[in-house]
Amino acid sequence: AVGALIGILSWVTFSLMGKALGTSTTFVHVAAFLEGLISPEHVYQNEYYAKSLQTKPLLDWQFALVLLMPFGAWLGARLGGEKRVEHVPSLWKARFGSSRGKRYLGAFIGGALVLFGARLAGGCTSGHAISGGLQFAVSSWVFMVALFGVGIPAAMAIYGRSHKSVQ
Template sequence: MSTPLTARRWSPYAAGAGIGVLSWITFWLMGEALGTSTSLAGAAGIVEAAVSPAHVRETAYLSALVVAKPPVDWQMALDLLLPVGAFLAWRLGGGESVPSMPEHWRRRFGPSRVRRDVAAFLGGALMVFGARLAGGCTSGHCISGGLQLAVSSFVFTAVLFVAGIVTTTALYRGLSNVEGRAAGER
C-alpha cells in the first residue's frame, strides 16, 4: 500500500505546502527565515577561526557569523540533516538506484564521471558564492522572502528562473528531449 511518504515521487504541491508550513514554524519558533547558505558561510567561518581567530574577529562579515552568534544553530542542523532526509525519502520511495550519469549530460559532454563531478562541484561553489553575494540562497529568497512579499526576493526568483532557462538552453542546445524515462514521466 502506497502512502504519500512511500510514493516514488512526492506531489510537488504537497511538498511545497510542507515547506511553507515549515517556514511558518521557523518564523514563529526561531524568529528567523528558512535558509541554508548562512550556515554554510558560518561553517567556513568556524574553519577560518581555527586557523586565524584574529582575522575572524577583525572581519565584520565573519565576526557577525561566528563571534556575534553561535555558529552551530538550528540552520546548521538543517543543512546537516537535509541529506539524511533525502536519503530517507529515497529509501521510503523504494530506493531504486539512480544513474550516476544522466543521459542528457552524457549525450552533451561525454561519459567522464570526473568531468561531471568537477562541473557539479564548481557549479555548487558558484551558487553558494552568488547566494552570499545576494544576501540569501534560493530557499532564503524564493521561499522565505516570497512569504514576506519582499520585492527583492521576487526579483531574485525571476532572475533565477530566467538564468536557469538561459543556462540550460546554452548547455543542452541541439539535444532533443531525452529519450525514455524523462519524456515518459512528465
C-alpha cells in the same frame, strides 16, 4: 504535496524560531570557524566573518538542517521508489559523457556560483525563493526572476536546445 510541506515547514520555522528557512549562512559560519582555527586574528579583522561569528553560534538549527539534508534526500528517494543512486544523470551523460569526476566538478562549480550569488544578494536560494517569496519580499522576487532568467538560458546553452527526451 512537497511544496505544501515546504510551506508548512516555513510557517513552523517562522512561528517557533522567529527565523526564515535558509541554509547558506551555515556555510559562512563553518568557513569562519575553520579559518579561525588557522588564523584567528584574520577572522576577527575580516568584517564579514567577525559579524558572522558574533551573531550566531556555529551549531544551531540551521547547521542541523544542512547536516540532515542528505538524509532527507535519501529518504525522499526511497519513499518515491527510487532504488539506485544516479551519479551521472542521463541528460548530463548524453552531453558530456559518463565521467563521475566531470559531473561532480560541474555540480560543485554550479553550486559555488549559485551560493556566491545568493550570499551577494544577502541570503540563499532557499531563503530568498522560499522564505522571502512567502513573505512577498521584493528582493526575493527579483532574485527568483533573475534565477530563472539566467538559469533557463544557461541550461539551454550547456545542455543544448534539443526537445528530445533523454532516458
